Amino acid sequence: MSAVCIEFKPGLEGIPATQSSISYVDGQQGILEYRGTNIEELAKKSSFLETAYLLIWGNLPSKEELDSFQEDIRYHRRIKYRIRDMMKCFPETGHPMDALQASAAALGLFYSRRALDNPEYIRFAVVRLLAKIPTMVAAFQLMRKGNDPVQPRDDLDYAANFLYMLNEKEPDPLAAKVFDVCLTLHAEHTINASTFSAMVTASTLTDPYAVIASAVGTLAGPLHGGANEDVITMLSEIGSVENVRPYLEKCLETKAKIMGFGHRVYKVKDPRAIILQEIAVELFEKFGYDKYYEIALEMEKAVEEKLGHRGIYPNVDFYSGLVYRKLGIPSDLFTPVFAIARVAGWLAHWKEQLAANRIFRPTQIYTGEHNVYYTPIQER
Ligand code: ACO
Numbered sequence: 001m002s003a004v005c006i007e008f009k010p011g012l013e014g015i016p017a018t019q020s021s022i023s024y025v026d027g028q029q030g031i032l033e034y035r036g037t038n039i040e041e042l043a044k045k046s047s048f049l050e051t052a053y054l055l056i057w058g059n060l061p062s063k064e065e066l067d068s069f070q071e072d073i074r075y076h077r078r079i080k081y082r083i084r085d086m087m088k089c090f091p092e093t094g095h096p097m098d099a100l101q102a103s104a105a106a107l108g109l110f111y112s113r114r115a116l117d118n119p120e121y122i123r124f125a126v127v128r129l130l131a132k133i134p135t136m137v138a139a140f141q142l143m144r145k146g147n148d149p150v151q152p153r154d155d156l157d158y159a160a161n162f163l164y165m166l167n168e169k170e171p172d173p174l175a176a177k178v179f180d181v182c183l184t185l186h187a188e189h190t191i192n193a194s195t196f197s198a199m200v201t202a203s204t205l206t207d208p209y210a211v212i213a214s215a216v217g218t219l220a221g222p223l224h225g226g227a228n229e230d231v232i233t234m235l236s237e238i239g240s241v242e243n244v245r246p247y248l249e250k251c252l253e254t255k256a257k258i259m260g261f262g263h264r265v266y267k268v269k270d271p272r273a274i275i276l277q278e279i280a281v282e283l284f285e286k287f288g289y290d291k292y293y294e295i296a297l298e299m300e301k302a303v304e305e306k307l308g309h310r311g312i313y314p315n316v317d318f319y320s321g322l323v324y325r326k327l328g329i330p331s332d333l334f335t336p337v338f339a340i341a342r343v344a345g346w347l348a349h350w351k352e353q354l355a356a357n358r359i360f361r362p363t364q365i366y367t368g369e370h371n372v373y374y375t376p377i378q379e380r
Contacts, residue, residue: 008365013264017360018199022055022348023188027265032272034188035059043275048183049073049130049158052344055188056126056351069127070157076124076131077152077161080110084139084149092144096336097220099140100133101213107132108209116205116354125208126347133212133343134158137336138165159183162340167328174286175327178279182323185272186316186338188345190265194219198346200360202353215346216339222259225342228317228334231260232325235292235299244298252306260318261303267311276319283326290322 009015024033032039035054042051053061053069061069083106090099111128115121139149142165150165159180163171171179191199197218201211219225238247251258263270284290300314324334 006363006365011264017191017196018353019356020191020349020352021058022345022352023190025190025265027263027267030266030268030271030274032189039185039271040275043181043184046184047157048180048187048341048344051184051187052130052347055344055348072124072127073131073158074152074154076128077135079132079135079139083107083110083136084143087136087140088143090140090144092146094144095220096137096140096144096333097216097226097339100137100336100339101216101220103136103140104129104133104209104216105213106209108207108213111209112207114207122351122354126351129208129212129343129347134162134340135165137333137340138162141166141330141333142168163327166333171327172286174283178283178323179327181279182276182320182337183341185275186320186341188342188348189316191349192264193221193224194342195346195349199349199353202350203357203359205354205357208347208350211350212343212346215342219339219342220335223257225317225335225338227259227315228321228324228338229331231317232292232321232331232334234259235295235321238295238299241294241298244295245302248299248302248306258299258303258307258312260321261307261314262312263315266313266315269313270315270318272316273314273319276316276323277314280319280322280326283323287326290326292325293322296322 022035024036025031034042034051035058037054042054046054049070050061050066053066083103086106087099087103090102107128111125113121135149135152142149147168150168152161153164156164156170157176157180160171160173160176163176163179189195194215198211198215201214202208222230238244248258250256280290280293284293296318300318303312303314320338321331321334324337325331329337
């Protein structure tokens with residue numbers, strides 16, 4: 001047997017798998033940058049679509065470029081009636097992330113001409129995915145309630161239009177603004193599990209709809225994007241501020257993970273959690289407090305006391321659920337909403353991967369046996 005000379009790192013922790021200029025995280029200082037610009041600045045001054053443009057094309061757009069990008073996305077928001085009919089056949093009890101993964105993959109059936117060396121093909125794949133994913137998320141939500149999907153409204157911008165399609169009424173401007181900021185905050189985050197999944201799929205030169213579908217499937221898990229849904233379940237199980245510490249003690253005794261806390265990279269409070277907490281408070285001031293917020297605050301304090309020395313602080317998922325609840329988004333749509341935003345980052349990595357592609361083919365350390373005798377079934 002050959003000697004093992006490669007160190008195995010479970011989860012590839014700390015092992016560079018690519019070179020990228022899309023985003024940067026400093027987990028010790030709590031810094032996140034998209035193309036070199038700090039996330040706080042983008043959250044305050046940019047919009048989701050402008051940020052998506054920045055991530056995907058590498059520079060901030062001129063006014064004309066942004067207008068044309070927004071116009072293209074507005075134009076492509078509708079989904080084909082055959083996709084709607086297909087989604088109508090999905091079981092209403094199915095998870096919306098599964099519905100989204102299947103619908104994103106189905107787009108590949110309708111736009112199957114794969115021309116990865118054609119800039120127009122790339123541009124329209126980007127536009128279609130950004131435009132249609134929110135429509136598909138909202139359509140599944142209405143159809144599983146037995147309603148017909150609402151058509152996108154051309155006079156509403158990206159965030160407002162999604163809330164309109166979801167709640168069947170035009171959102172308050174503050175709600176639309178806050179949702180747009182949420183999308184910006186979730187748009188990209190270096191090479192996490194779903195982005196890696198997107199890159200591996202992209203590296204085979206398959207179509208971009210398959211790339212996004214595979215990333216959506218990866219984002220769905222509770223250790224990744226699915227944690228925001230579990231945070232609300234946890235806060236509701238805790239039920240009151242008094243129960244926070246006994247609940248935490250039990251988690252620590254049983255070594256259960258506390259949802260919305262901890263991060264592979266951040267060892268301080270996630271900068272996105274700081275902004276999300278601020279905008280949650282803004283929403284509460286206008287639309288009324290959420291009783292879960294008091295529980296969340298106490299939970300943050302208690303976890304910091306017990307686990308802060310180990311670098312376990314709130315991550316992006318801890319406060320996002322509270323914001324989404326206030327925006328009228330049901331908890332099992334939190335992860336699909338995360339996906340709507342992250343499509344921007346996945347597409348940026350897809351483009352970057354294509355620009356210097358080599359198919360991913362890591363190695364493994366074999367731990368099995370050799371020359372094993374095949375035992376006939378009668379002898380087993
Ligand atoms: N609650 C309790 N303990 C924790 C938590 C937590 N949320 N997070 C980490 N720890 C502890 C682990 O038990 C482990 O302890 P040990 O060394 O005694 O075994 C140690 O810290 C390291 O934890 P790992 O899970 O090995 O760290 P990793 O870097 O692999 O995990 C992860 C990061 C998966 C995010 C983890 O913190 C976690 O499971 N958090 C809860 C789920 C969550 O909120 N996920 C969303 C992440 S953000 C995103 O994906 C968008």
